[in-house]
Amino acid sequence: MSRTTEGEATSPTRAAPAVRYTPMPRDRGEAPPPRNEGLPLDLEWVREVRVNRSAVERRAATLGTRRTVKKEWQAAWLLRAVTLLDLTTLSGDDTEGRVQRLCGKARRPVRHDLLEALGVTDLPIHVAGVCVYHRFIEAARAALQGSGIPVVAVSTGFPAGLNPFEQRLAEIEASVAAGAAEIDIVITRAHVLQQRWRDLYDEVRAFRAAAGDAHLKTILATGELGTLRNVMRASLVCMMAGADFIKTSTGKEAVNATLPVGLVMTRAIRWYLERTGAAVGFKPAGGIRTAKDALVWLSLMKEELGAPWLAPALFRIGASSLLADIERQLEYFVTGRYSANYRHPLA
Secondary structure, X not given: OOOOOOOOOOOOOOOOOOOOOOXXXXXXXXXXXXXXXXXOOOHHHHHOXXXXXXXXXXXXXXXXXXXXXXXXXXXXXXXXXHOOEEEEOOOOOOOHHHHHHHHHHHHOOOOHHHHHHHOOOOOOOOOOEEEEOHHHHHHHHHHHOOOOOOEEEEEOOOOOOOOOHHHHHHHHHHHHHHOOOEEEEEOOHHHHHOOOHHHHHHHHHHHHHHHOOOEEEEEOOHHHOOOHHHHHHHHHHHHHOOOOEEEOOOOOOOOOOOHHHHHHHHHHHHHHHHHHOOOOEEEOEOOOOOHHHHHHHHHHHHHHOOHHHOOOOOXXXXXXXXXXXXXXXXXXXXXXXXXXXXXXXXX
16 A cells, blocks of 8 residues: 655545535526615614623534534535635735636636545536735736636725725725626724714715625624624614625734624624515635634524525635635545645645
């Protein structure tokens, strides 16, 4: 029997059980849910918000411990996680070459030999979006042409959101004109911290208007909002203003996506759905680096919002290094051995 050391090329050496992967609505050609058109600001609803922090933390602590997904089911969930990724590069040293390589990985995020061993080569396994700065929209569009993968642009003075208001509106309009299909905006945190809900509503409403047909994801920067109650209130106000998604973080804060925050935001989405009938998406981002992390976030969505939220139209994971670990776990499922990280590069 030959021996293989970590980092050497490996090939599938055992028959992997068939993966039970359920096609998503997008795979079946079904239309996505209608956009959230928003509603007039309801300050009474905002003021009635209460959050039991200790209960939230207890519930969040059970998400990764009460039940686990194993074997072929885990492989299927990890493939689903790949199709929910907003593959992201938001570094100061980004280049067109890096963005092009990232887009290449976005189109074929999992090695063909692994897909073949898993029996899913007939499925459209690619990421949900590629997230870049405005400067790289055109490079990303060219690299993704014909793939059906949208370009996502961060905007409105990302990550601080402190640029002049008119400049932030112009940035959204410029990104849409350049070809971004989705815009991730950052809110003014001071509006939340000072309880200026009308200002927050008007700001997001204006951003939505500037985005036009492009879907709008509102980044709350939850690590800077102080309390879970503020997170819930800000989530509701952004949805009232017409946000298509609410997103946890820029990835640049000291504290990014956490499960307690995710639980509060998904409960806000459910509350909004019950009152209005409008389905709003959710995007955790920042600090989600391992396949195990991804499985926990998928469990949260399945338990709190149900199977419809396990599709790109309503759930995204913003990440850069996560994909490499997912691919490593899939290789382990197929071969029984872990490969080195550098065998699964992103860019």
